[in-house]
Amino acid sequence: MSDLHQLLGNIRKHLPKEKIAYPQVPTFTKIKDKAVLKQQFIDALALVGGVCHDLSDIAECQQIMRDKLGGAAVICSATAEWEGNKTIADVAHPRDLDDVDLGIIRAEFGVAEMGMVWLTENSLKINSLGFLSQHLAVLLDPDTITENMHTAYRQIDFNASEYGCFVMGPSATADIGATLVRGAQGPRSLTLFFLKTPVPDQ
Amino acid sequence: MKINVEKNAAAFIHMDDVHQPTHDKNLWNARMKRDRMAASIPEWEQMRDLASQIKEHALTHLDQYVKQFVTAATKRGTVVHFAKTAEDHNRIIYEILKSHNATKIVKSKSMLQEECEMAPYLESRGIELIETDLGERIQQLSGEMPSHIVMPAIHKTTDDVAELFARTIGTDPNNKDPQELTEAMRNNARPKFLEAHAGLTGANFAVAETGAFVVCTNEGNADLTAAIPPLHIASIGIEKILPKTEDLGLFIRLLSRSALGTPATQYTSHFMGPREKGAELHIVLTDNGRSERLGKAEFWYSLKCIRCGACMNTCPVYRRSSGIAYGATYSGPIGIIIDPTFDDKKYSELPFHSSLCGSCTEVCPVHINIAEQITLWRQHMVRIKESKPCLHYAFNVAGKLFGSPKWFRRAEKLGYYGLKLAPDWLVYNKTLNAWGKNRQMPAIQKETFRDWYIKNRVK
Numbered sequence: 001m002s003d004l005h006q007l008l009g010n011i012r013k014h015l016p017k018e019k020i021a022y023p024q025v026p027t028f029t030k031i032k033d034k035a036v037l038k039q040q041f042i043d044a045l046a047l048v049g050g051v052c053h054d055l056s057d058i059a060e061c062q063q064i065m066r067d068k069l070g071g072a073a074v075i076c077s078a079t080a081e082w083e084g085n086k087t088i089a090d091v092a093h094p095r096d097l098d099d100v101d102l103g104i105i106r107a108e109f110g111v112a113e114m115g116m117v118w119l120t121e122n123s124l125k126i127n128s129l130g131f132l133s134q135h136l137a138v139l140l141d142p143d144t145i146t147e148n149m150h151t152a153y154r155q156i157d158f159n160a161s162e163y164g165c166f167v168m169g170p171s172a173t174a175d176i177g178a179t180l181v182r183g184a185q186g187p188r189s190l191t192l193f194f195l196k197t198p199v200p201d202q
Numbered sequence: 203m204k205i206n207v208e209k210n211a212a213a214f215i216h217m218d219d220v221h222q223p224t225h226d227k228n229l230w231n232a233r234m235k236r237d238r239m240a241a242s243i244p245e246w247e248q249m250r251d252l253a254s255q256i257k258e259h260a261l262t263h264l265d266q267y268v269k270q271f272v273t274a275a276t277k278r279g280t281v282v283h284f285a286k287t288a289e290d291h292n293r294i295i296y297e298i299l300k301s302h303n304a305t306k307i308v309k310s311k312s313m314l315q316e317e318c319e320m321a322p323y324l325e326s327r328g329i330e331l332i333e334t335d336l337g338e339r340i341q342q343l344s345g346e347m348p349s350h351i352v353m354p355a356i357h358k359t360t361d362d363v364a365e366l367f368a369r370t371i372g373t374d375p376n377n378k379d380p381q382e383l384t385e386a387m388r389n390n391a392r393p394k395f396l397e398a399h400a401g402l403t404g405a406n407f408a409v410a411e412t413g414a415f416v417v418c419t420n421e422g423n424a425d426l427t428a429a430i431p432p433l434h435i436a437s438i439g440i441e442k443i444l445p446k447t448e449d450l451g452l453f454i455r456l457l458s459r460s461a462l463g464t465p466a467t468q469y470t471s472h473f474m475g476p477r478e479k480g481a482e483l484h485i486v487l488t489d490n491g492r493s494e495r496l497g498k499a500e501f502w503y504s505l506k507c508i509r510c511g512a513c514m515n516t517c518p519v520y521r522r523s524s525g526i527a528y529g530a531t532y533s534g535p536i537g538i539i540i541d542p543t544f545d546d547k548k549y550s551e552l553p554f555h556s557s558l559c560g561s562c563t564e565v566c567p568v569h570i571n572i573a574e575q576i577t578l579w580r581q582h583m584v585r586i587k588e589s590k591p592c593l594h595y596a597f598n599v600a601g602k603l604f605g606s607p608k609w610f611r612r613a614e615k616l617g618y619y620g621l622k623l624a625p626d627w628l629v630y631n632k633t634l635n636a637w638g639k640n641r642q643m644p645a646i647q648k649e650t651f652r653d654w655y656i657k658n659r660v661k
């Protein structure tokens with residue numbers, strides 16, 4: 001702890017005399033209508049390379065992914081409603097998810113402004129699922145979409161997880177010749193399905 | 203060794219007809235995209251004001267927030283270390299790695315680790331270190347510093363990368379497709395993530411309230427770095443600390459829009475504590491001159507910087523020179539005002555590598571008075587006699603001229619005849635006017651502004 005005291009001592013010695021007050025930051029909210037928020041989410045996600053589908057049951061989602069990724073051999077799901085062929089509970093080490101072609105996750109909520117979804121170890125089960133999977137399918141209850149980053153941060157409980165990530169579409173880079181390429185180190189694609197959170201069985 | 207930024211910039215400009223124009227175009231595109239993003243958000247200017255104020259609040263109460271951050275992070279099971287200098291920072295990281303027998307590490311981009319020159323330190327002690335951000339990896343493979351804080355390899359063309367990858371990771375030299383080159387690096391990097399003993403990251407923000415820190419990437423490489431190995435070490439500069447979680451709303455909205463003109467980075471990742479039982483999270487909270495900078499009445503504002511790179515993208519001198527020319531971890535306008543705090547002899551010429559057009563100040567999301575600080579650094583260099591003798595003389599003369607309206611008016615007229623009559627060989631003379639060498643002088647107006655104003659004001 002003496003190192004901390006030394007650091008604090010150095011800071012105190014050099015602190016500017018004038019103190020600036022902490023400002024009030026509004027949430028800049030404008031939209032009340034849920035349908036408008038949902039549409040904004042769809043548009044924002046499209047801008048960053050994600051695709052949304054509005055479906056009523058899981059079988060339809062599965063069909064879309066079969067059509068899209070015919071060759072997906074290893075499917076691993078962290079959700080209750082979609083069963084894959086690699087059981088996440090049996091995975092011993094995060095690196096063992098390296099062979100996953102399609103990872104399935106239920107997002108905790110969405111942000112309309114950005115087309116982002118919030119994932120934590122509670123939704124990922126193993127964090128590497130969200131990044132080692134070649135492709136991702138994400139389920140999102142449209143009722144959980146919040147308007148912007150201000151409202152998003154006000155609703156997160158940072159005690160509920162050790163890790164949390166706003167994921168906005170697939171992995172991307174423009175580091176070679178300033179050309180946009182999707183699928184840099186993480187997932188090559190992100191398909192989002194609007195699907196209500198199932199009510200637990202009685 | 204003093205950095206000769208003028209000479210380095212000339213080397214880039216005269217390399218060929220491709221590099222400089224491409225560099226200029228790509229960065230200007232980012233600037234234009236930033237403008238479109240800013241215009242699409244009605245509260246943009248209000249957000250900048252608030253972000254600036256929060257940063258100034260946090261920095262003027264930094265002792266409190268550092269303490270709060272450390273307490274909160276420790277409570278979550280994170281081990282916090284304190285580094286006063288770059289040397290401390292590197293040694294602490296090496297010791298953590300050594301005590302875990304970690305010899306293979308992956309890292310995501312961290313400007314602080316660059317600043318501390320951590321990679322060579324660890325490599326010389328037998329640690330195998332892989333940069334996982336594509337741009338950083340390109341720079342690592344070419345043995346160069348990042349040329350831009352957000353786009354580390356932006357000065358390189360696709361052809362350069364094709365040649366580099368063919369030489370270093372065995373791609374087909376004729377393959378010049380960015381998509382395929384990215385794919386080749388993805389496949390090259392994947393096993394390294396899986397085998398790594400430890401992962402190193404930096405942080406864009408840290409939050410006092412929760413002890414959490416935030417890393418923003420587009421590739422997801424920081425998440426891979428943190429999600430696979432059992433040991434995660436994050437290097438965090440003390441100036442990154444924000445008071446509250448909700449402050450992040452502002453900063454995340456501003457960061458990538460300012461940087462690349464995208465709404466946000468693809469991944470905004472938050473680390474609150476060790477991933478799971480048996481996994482470890484360490485933070486190396488680093489000062490390295492920051493607390494001292496806080497005490498410099500004129501210069502502490504540079505600590506507000508969120509490293510978005512907008513000032514670089516907009517800077518006409520940077521776009522023409524490339525970041526490599528600055529010979530420092532931080533280049534462009536922000537580099538000019540930070541680098542001399544580390545060494546005002548080595549970087550004494552940087553403040554003169556600016557047209558003082560003020561565009562940097564215009565775009566900075568946290569309202570740092572960059573152009574003003576550049577002027578102050580010039581004065582500092584003249585004071586400590588670290589500017590070139592001819593500039594030193596010129597500034598003395600300029601000081602007299604601008605101080606006397608009469609002499610200024612005379613000089614203005616003289617300047618007109620002087621430049622008009624001087625032949626090009628004199629104006630662009632290499633020895634007498636190195637500044638003119640890679641620049642076109644603007645055409646001189648016959649009428650001075652004062653004459654024009656006197657004539658027109660009555661109309």
Ligand code: SF4
Binds near residue numbers: 509567568569
């Ligand atoms: S000085 Fe301002 S514009 Fe430049 S990198 Fe820092 S925050 Fe961005």
